[in-house]
Amino acid sequence: MAVIVHLITGLETGGAERMLARLVTGIDRERHRSIVVSMTGPGVVGPLLERAGVELHTLAMRRGIADLRGIARLAAILREVQPDILQTWLYHADLLGTVARSLAPPCALFWNVQCAESIDAEIVRRLLVWCSARTDAVIVNSLAGKRFHEQLGYRPRRWEHIPNGCDTNVFRFDAAARRGLRQELGIPDDAVAIGLPARFHPMKDHANFLAAAARLATVRPDTVFVLVGPDVDVANRALGDTVAAYRITERVRLLGERSDMTTIYSALDIATLSSAFGEGCPNVLVEAMS
Numbered sequence: 001m002a003v004i005v006h007l008i009t010g011l012e013t014g015g016a017e018r019m020l021a022r023l024v025t026g027i028d029r030e031r032h033r034s035i036v037v038s039m040t041g042p043g044v045v046g047p048l049l050e051r052a053g054v055e056l057h058t059l060a061m062r063r064g065i066a067d068l069r070g071i072a073r074l075a076a077i078l079r080e081v082q083p084d085i086l087q088t089w090l091y092h093a094d095l096l097g098t099v100a101r102s103l104a105p106p107c108a109l110f111w112n113v114q115c116a117e118s119i120d121a122e123i124v125r126r127l128l129v130w131c132s133a134r135t136d137a138v139i140v141n142s143l144a145g146k147r148f149h150e151q152l153g154y155r156p157r158r159w160e161h162i163p164n165g166c167d168t169n170v171f172r173f174d175a176a177a178r179r180g181l182r183q184e185l186g187i188p189d190d191a192v193a194i195g196l197p198a199r200f201h202p203m204k205d206h207a208n209f210l211a212a213a214a215r216l217a218t219v220r221p222d223t224v225f226v227l228v229g230p231d232v233d234v235a236n237r238a239l240g241d242t243v244a245a246y247r248i249t250e251r252v253r254l255l256g257e258r259s260d261m262t263t264i265y266s267a268l269d270i271a272t273l274s275s276a277f278g279e280g281c282p283n284v285l286v287e288a289m290s
Contacts, residue, residue, distance in 0.1 A: 003033045003081055005107075007074065007097045008089040010063070011036075011043030013230050013257055014199065015283045016089050016114040019141075019164055021045050025052045035081055039070060039093060044257075071100050078104035087112060087139075091124045098131045108136045111156070113145050115278045129153040142280035164281040170262060171290035177263040185226070185253050187267070192223045195268040197261065197284040200231035200239060202276070207242060209274040214246035228255045228264055261287060 006024060011017050024034040035055045038046060042058055049056050057077055061070040078086065078100060087110040088097035094111045101109055111132075129152055132138065138156040140146045141164050179189075187193050194213070198204035206227070213225045225248070227239075233256030234240060243252050258264055265271060271288035273279065 001031060001033055002085065003035070003083040004085045004087060005035045005037060005078065005081065005083040006087050006089065007037045007093045008039070009092045010040040011038045011045040011049075013044050015164070016112070017043070017045045018283055019114070020089055021049060022167075024049065024054050029053075035077075035083070037074060037077060039096060071096065071103070074100040075103035078107070083107050085110060090114065091128060094128055095124055095131070098128075098134060109134065111135050111138045113138055113140045113149060113280070115145060115280050125152060132156050140280065145280040164283050164286055166283065166287045166290050168290045171265065171287045172262070174262060174266045177260075178266040181263050181267040185224075185255075185267070187224050187226075187253075188222075190222065192220065192269045193226055193267060194223060194270045194272060195226040195228065195264065196272050196274060197228045197264065197288075198232070198273065198275070199229040200236060203278045204229075205274045205276040206232070206239060208276065209272065210242050210246055210248070210252075212274070213251070214248050217246075217248050217251055224251055224253065226253045226255065226264070226268060228258050228261075230257045232256055 006020055008017065008020055020036065024036060027034060035057065036049055037057045037059065039059050039061045040063060041060065042056065046056055046058070059070045059073045061067045074096060082105050085108045086097050086101055088094045089112045097109065101107065132154040133156065135156045137158040137160050138149070138154060139160045139162055140149070141162060143161060146159055146161065182189065182193065196206065196209050198206070200206060216223055232239065233254050236254070239254065243249050255264070265288050268288070271284065273282055273285055
């Protein structure tokens with residue numbers, strides 16, 4: 001049985017986190033033992049993994065703060081379980097995993113790159129460029145991501161392109177769910193519901209989406225705009241102020257974080273993604289197309 005440790009920066013809701021959860025819950029457990037290690041806490045996804053029987057560890061590191069204890073904790077886990085593969089997800093995990101592996105028994109090291117470009121963690125990226133030759137492989141979910149990181153100077157022994165996917169038996173149109181949610185949200189049957197499923201982050205560019213929504217609302221009175229994702233709710237004053245400034249409050253539904261995304265997609269007529277940068281192979285577009 002192959003033992004695989006998956007190290008990720010955190011387990012809040014996000015594309016990489018959801019893809020990791022799909023992988024470790026769907027893999028053949030008679031052939032692979034999956035162990036997930038979160039650099040921070042269990043987040044939203046951690047309890048789901050534990051309920052599915054996936055072994056979970058947390059390093060309790062604080063975001064943005066270097067913590068040598070985190071390296072020691074991860075190295076101890078690696079020495080205990082002696083994995084065949086250490087697969088790291090996202091930049092900070094790539095760096096931490098590379099350092100900790102040098103303090104543990106030998107194992108293959110795979111980095112998992114989920115973005116095409118990023119404005120975050122520039123110093124960390126520079127260190128990763130220098131360390132990239134030490135990896136056995138870098139897995140990318142988009143060819144754009146591969147090109148971007150090659151331009152940065154990544155030189156792994158091997159590149160692997162594995163696009164994101166979804167379970168088409170789960171993500172399928174549900175007419176009853178569509179009717180129910182639209183009724184709940186006060187969206188008429190003949191209205192055009194345009195959705196943006198994305199966490200509130202500069203990368204996702206909600207301001208651009210709302211600017212477009214305001215222009216469309218002046219010529220299409222039958223449109224309603226549905227925003228879904230972490231921090232996309234009425235408690236987000238910046239978002240609420242932007243909606244109010246465009247005078248489209250009555251047209252906008254802010255749903256916050258939801259776990260019933262199949263229902264959300266079914267209720268929409270158009271699913272969009274307005275990201276300004278960074279997307280590799282967005283899960284939400286794959287799911288919406290399914």
